Amino acid sequence: MSLPSQVDILVIGSGHAGFSAAISAAQSSPSSRIILIDKCPESWSGGNSYFTAGAMRTAHTGLNDLLPLVNNVDQNLAKTTDLPPYRTTDFEKDIQRICAGRSDPQLSKILIGDSREAIQWLKDVVGVRFQLSFNRQAFLVDGRHKFWGGLALKTEDGGKGLIEDHKRAAQQYGVDTFYQTAAKELHTNPQTGAITGVTVIHNGQPKEIRAKAVILAAGGFESNARMRTQYLGPGWDLAYVRGTPFNTGDCLEMAIRDVAAKQAGNWSGCHATCWDANADPNTGNREISNEFTKSGYPLGVMINTKGERFVDEGIDFRNYTYAIFGRAILQQPEGTAFQVWDSNMISWLRSEEYRDGIVKKIYGNTIEELAEKCTAEGLKNKDQFVKTLKEYNHAVYEHRKENPRAKWDPAIKDGVSTESSSTKLALPKSNWALPIDKGPFLAVKVTGGITFTFGGLAVNPETAAVVSSASSAEIPGLYSVGEMLGGLFYGNYPGGSGLTSGAVFGRRAGKAAAASISRGQSRL
Structure with a gap:
């Protein structure tokens, strides 16, 4: 399959957030042409999501709320499992406590409020296989499996299984994926400032892809020793890279350079x-x-x-x-x-x-x-x-x-x-x-x-649309999700909330991008 020169929605990044955005867009607008690109070879698909344990933090009302989601609990096991409710108020307290009260209140409210629905969407629409995380989040104490720390769900086979499920769903929804395709420059309409396309390097050759909307999901700068030292401080160039070597901050710098995307979040912070x-x-x-x-x-x-x-x-x-x-x-x-x-x-x-x-x-x-x-x-x-x-x-x-x-x-x-x-x-x-x-x-x-960095781009929390530093208005047709979204985590984060963020805001960005295309077509 050759790389198209014109699409409706272009997603940059093959991790959990990028696939969530692409599948959400395809679900919302089945007739749209949606492609996903990544600069890595296919053998490295999945970004940092591939390297996770697949844990996802969600608000829930207890064991009976989560049992319909999972495939590894029978009746006998359920009877010996203690899994207390983890309500939205618990999630709110944790994110405020762990992030020292600095998490953007609108972003965190949406993350928490959408968390359970996003998990259900991943199961029902994407086909993600969930399990209770007995191996990492529960201890067997006095004959009972006791869950702790507000985290219970994981994906079958961790990040590997999560990316497998995403790939399968993307194919089912008609999302074409192109690897060894690196985004290099964003193009805009000089009159409106709206995104019109992206220059990419595909198999070593430059090519322009015209697009009505672009969703940035290319990860942070954790694999870039220069940027780690620049933003995290001296000595961070020596940190071990936990995940993909391809998250080098290229798309963060591209968005800031080409469209004056506003920076947000804890640029000196990381997981x-x-x-x-x-x-x-x-x-x-x-x-x-x-x-x-x-x-x-x-x-x-x-x-x-x-x-x-x-x-x-x-x-x-x-x-x-x-x-x-x-x-x-x-x-x-x-x-x-x-x-x-x-x-x-x-x-x-x-x-x-x-x-x-x-x-x-x-x-x-x-x-x-x-x-x-x-x-x-x-x-x-x-x-x-x-x-x-x-x-x-x-x-x-x-x-x-x-x-x-x-x-x-x-x-x-x-x-x-x-x-x-x-x-x-x-x-x-x-x-x-x-x-x-x-x-x-x-x-x-x-x-x-180092797993991921916390600094990213400022967005409209409702849609994940990127905000301009020049005008403080949304940049039409540009969205940012996953590790590129800034303002959610500061200094630390509640375990499992990173993947949940990828689903919540990836899903919202996909919907918003599809809706913007529909509005544009209705005006023609």
Whole structure:
């Protein structure tokens, strides 16, 4: 199939948000010619969405509300599952708390209000296969599967399965997809300022595609070392890239340069998680994918190369800390750290993140032996490493003495901590603090893996239409979704809300683009 020179709607980016926008547009306007392009080869389709665990945060009324969506729960399993409601008010509190009250109120209101309907749309229209995330979002406690942290849904086979479902639906709805096609320049009508087309490089050759509407869904700049250092700060050029190497910010810079698109959001902020220090620093692995994530730190402690703890591993549920702890690791000497557990916790680690053959495991029968082995992997002060763990253990036991009825429970904020009237660590562990004193001991070396950046373009929250910095008016025919949409997340984000945003605003942008074409045709 040859690349067309004229289309109705052109979507740039083959991730979850881009496919959501294209399918929504095709559903809204079946007679329109809609194409989706991406600069990557087809073997890299899916953008960062491909590398996710497929978790999506949505407001819901409890287990019975979500059961019709999923394919992995029978009646017996449902009877042993505790999944409390996560209402819009809970979602609102979380996004305001986690983003320090700086999330754009209109954007967050729409994200939250549309979340459940968007999930239903993904299932019914796109054919996304949802499951309850027992493997990542629930613990088996006293014979019951207890969900925690407001996050329950995931896609079957994670991001890989999500992109497979999108590709299938796009084909069904007549959306043609072209890879190795990079957007280079936006064209506008000189009188109206409306988008008229895009110059692309297709298979190495420049070509202009005329379009009545363009939807930008090409991701942030997380794979661009220059832009990371420019916007995130010194040292960020050394961050490991968790996902696609093709999200280099080209379309952000193109929109700002060509149509004076208004910038919005937290340009110095990003999602950076705990990542395997032995992974490729420049790109995610399409086969191993999200297995390089290392999110078992609430079950143990993290210690830097100087032998010191540097975060409160139990300050909140993992869903609310994993996107910022990667940054914390990168701020440590050498930008690395060690996650540490004793034999009591090793069996609780998720196999998809810590299975043999993927992660390099460091074992020691004693804390001293573990410290010695960690020196071969970059630990600089083994004596401090041992001292840190012994002081931590002492604080845990002192808390136990004062709170003999306290019960460790990884599915709630259990208050099992290092704080007591006799002992207070300079850096506490606020929840899930168990002693690390029973061998064998395990350590895994981690670094910070950047997932996506928070800075993007300002949009009309109702339609995701891009706003001009020159006029503060919408740029006719131009929309921005996914990681390119700015203003939603600041400093941190509630886990799973990124994919939900892609569906919510991708769906809205597709509808709006189709409606704008219909209005234009009705005026002819």
